[in-house]
Amino acid sequence: MQPPTTITRVLVIGAGAMGSQIALTAALAGHTTIVQDIAQGRLDAAAAQLRESTDKMVKSGKLAEEQARRAHDRLEFSTDLEAVAAAADFVIEAATERLEIKKAIFARLGELAPPHAILATNSSTIGSSAVAGASGRPGQVCNLHFFNPVLVMECVEVVRHAGTSQATVDTTVELARSLGKTPVLINHEVPGFVANRLMGAVQKEALALLAGGVASMEDIDATARMALRHPMGPFELMDLVGLDVVDYIAQATYAATGNPADAPDESVAALVRAGKLGRKSGTGWYSYSR
Structure with a gap:
C-alpha cells in the first residue's frame, strides 16, 4: 500500500x-x-x-x-x-x-x-x-x-x-x-551517513594533531572557528555531543567496516571510562560550570 x-x-x-x-x-x-x-x-x-x-x-x-x-x-x-x-x-x-x-x-x-x-x-x-x-x-x-x-x-x-x-x-x-x-x-547506507562521517574525519585529524603535539586543544579549536568558520572547534563539539556518543559512533562504525582506521580513539575512550562525558557531566576535554 x-x-x-x-x-x-x-x-x-x-x-x-x-x-x-x-x-x-x-x-x-x-x-x-x-x-x-x-x-x-x-x-x-x-x-x-x-x-x-x-x-x-x-x-x-x-x-x-x-x-x-x-x-x-x-x-x-x-x-x-x-x-x-x-x-x-x-x-x-x-x-x-x-x-x-x-x-x-x-x-x-x-x-x-x-x-x-x-x-x-x-x-x-x-x-x-x-x-x-x-x-x-x-x-x-x-x-x-x-x-x-x-x-x-x-x-x-x-x-x-x-x-x-x-x-x-x-x-x-x-x-x-x-x-x-x-x-x-x-541514497546508499554507509556507516555514519554523511554528517557523522564529515564530523568524524575532522575529529580524527584533530585528535591526531593533539596526540602529535602539533598544537594544543585550545589552538586547534580556535583554528577551526576562525580559519574554517566552524561554529565551534572539534573538541568543543565532541563535548557538546557527548564523548560517550562520540565513542559509541566510532565503535559502531568500526564494527561495520572492520577498518583499523575507523577504530575508536583511545583518548576519547579513556575520558569516557573516567566518567568525563563532556558538557552533560561537567567535564570532558574542557571543564564546565554547572
Missing part, C-alpha cells in the same frame, strides 16, 4: 532528549504528536522539560505564547504502544541505540501500525535495513536522522535502504520540510 501524502498523526517512540525534542518540533509544526515510552517517569520528565523549553522560547521572543499553548495541546504522552500505534501515520523511533531493542520495536510497529504508516528510525549509526525486515513492511522503512538540539538544527538526513520505496522517500522528505527542516537525501 502507498504511504499517505498527508501526515496528520506522528508517533515518536522514546521520551529521551532526542525523542522529546522531535515530538515538540512536530507539534509546533501543527501535527498531532504522541510520545510513547515504556517508563511513565521518563514521559513525565519529558513533558516538564518541553514545557520549560517553550517557556524559555516565549520569554526570549522566539515563540508566541499562543503558539506554545497550541503545540502543547497537540502533544500526548503514553506508555500504551498498542493504542497509540494504531492511529499513527508516521512513526519515528528514537529509542536506545541497541539493534536488538530496535528490531523488537519495529516488529511490534509492523503488527500494530496501520498498513499505510511509514516507520522511520532516528538512529545515527544503525541503517534502517537492519530493522526493515522485522517490520514486515520494508518498503515503508527508512532513517530520518535529526541532529541535537533538534529545535535548533535545520538539517535532517533521510536515508533509504535498498528496499525503501520512492513513495516512502517522497513522503518522508515532505514531512521533514513541514517540520521546518531541510532534508538531505542519502
Whole structure:
C-alpha cells in the first residue's frame, strides 16, 4: 500500500532528549504528536522539560505564547504502544541505540501500525535495513536522522535502504520540510551517513594533531572557528555531543567496516571510562560550570 501524502498523526517512540525534542518540533509544526515510552517517569520528565523549553522560547521572543499553548495541546504522552500505534501515520523511533531493542520495536510497529504508516528510525549509526525486515513492511522503512538540539538544527538526513520505496522517500522528505527542516537525501547506507562521517574525519585529524603535539586543544579549536568558520572547534563539539556518543559512533562504525582506521580513539575512550562525558557531566576535554 502507498504511504499517505498527508501526515496528520506522528508517533515518536522514546521520551529521551532526542525523542522529546522531535515530538515538540512536530507539534509546533501543527501535527498531532504522541510520545510513547515504556517508563511513565521518563514521559513525565519529558513533558516538564518541553514545557520549560517553550517557556524559555516565549520569554526570549522566539515563540508566541499562543503558539506554545497550541503545540502543547497537540502533544500526548503514553506508555500504551498498542493504542497509540494504531492511529499513527508516521512513526519515528528514537529509542536506545541497541539493534536488538530496535528490531523488537519495529516488529511490534509492523503488527500494530496501520498498513499505510511509514516507520522511520532516528538512529545515527544503525541503517534502517537492519530493522526493515522485522517490520514486515520494508518498503515503508527508512532513517530520518535529526541532529541535537533538534529545535535548533535545520538539517535532517533521510536515508533509504535498498528496499525503501520512492513513495516512502517522497513522503518522508515532505514531512521533514513541514517540520521546518531541510532534508538531505542519502541514497546508499554507509556507516555514519554523511554528517557523522564529515564530523568524524575532522575529529580524527584533530585528535591526531593533539596526540602529535602539533598544537594544543585550545589552538586547534580556535583554528577551526576562525580559519574554517566552524561554529565551534572539534573538541568543543565532541563535548557538546557527548564523548560517550562520540565513542559509541566510532565503535559502531568500526564494527561495520572492520577498518583499523575507523577504530575508536583511545583518548576519547579513556575520558569516557573516567566518567568525563563532556558538557552533560561537567567535564570532558574542557571543564564546565554547572
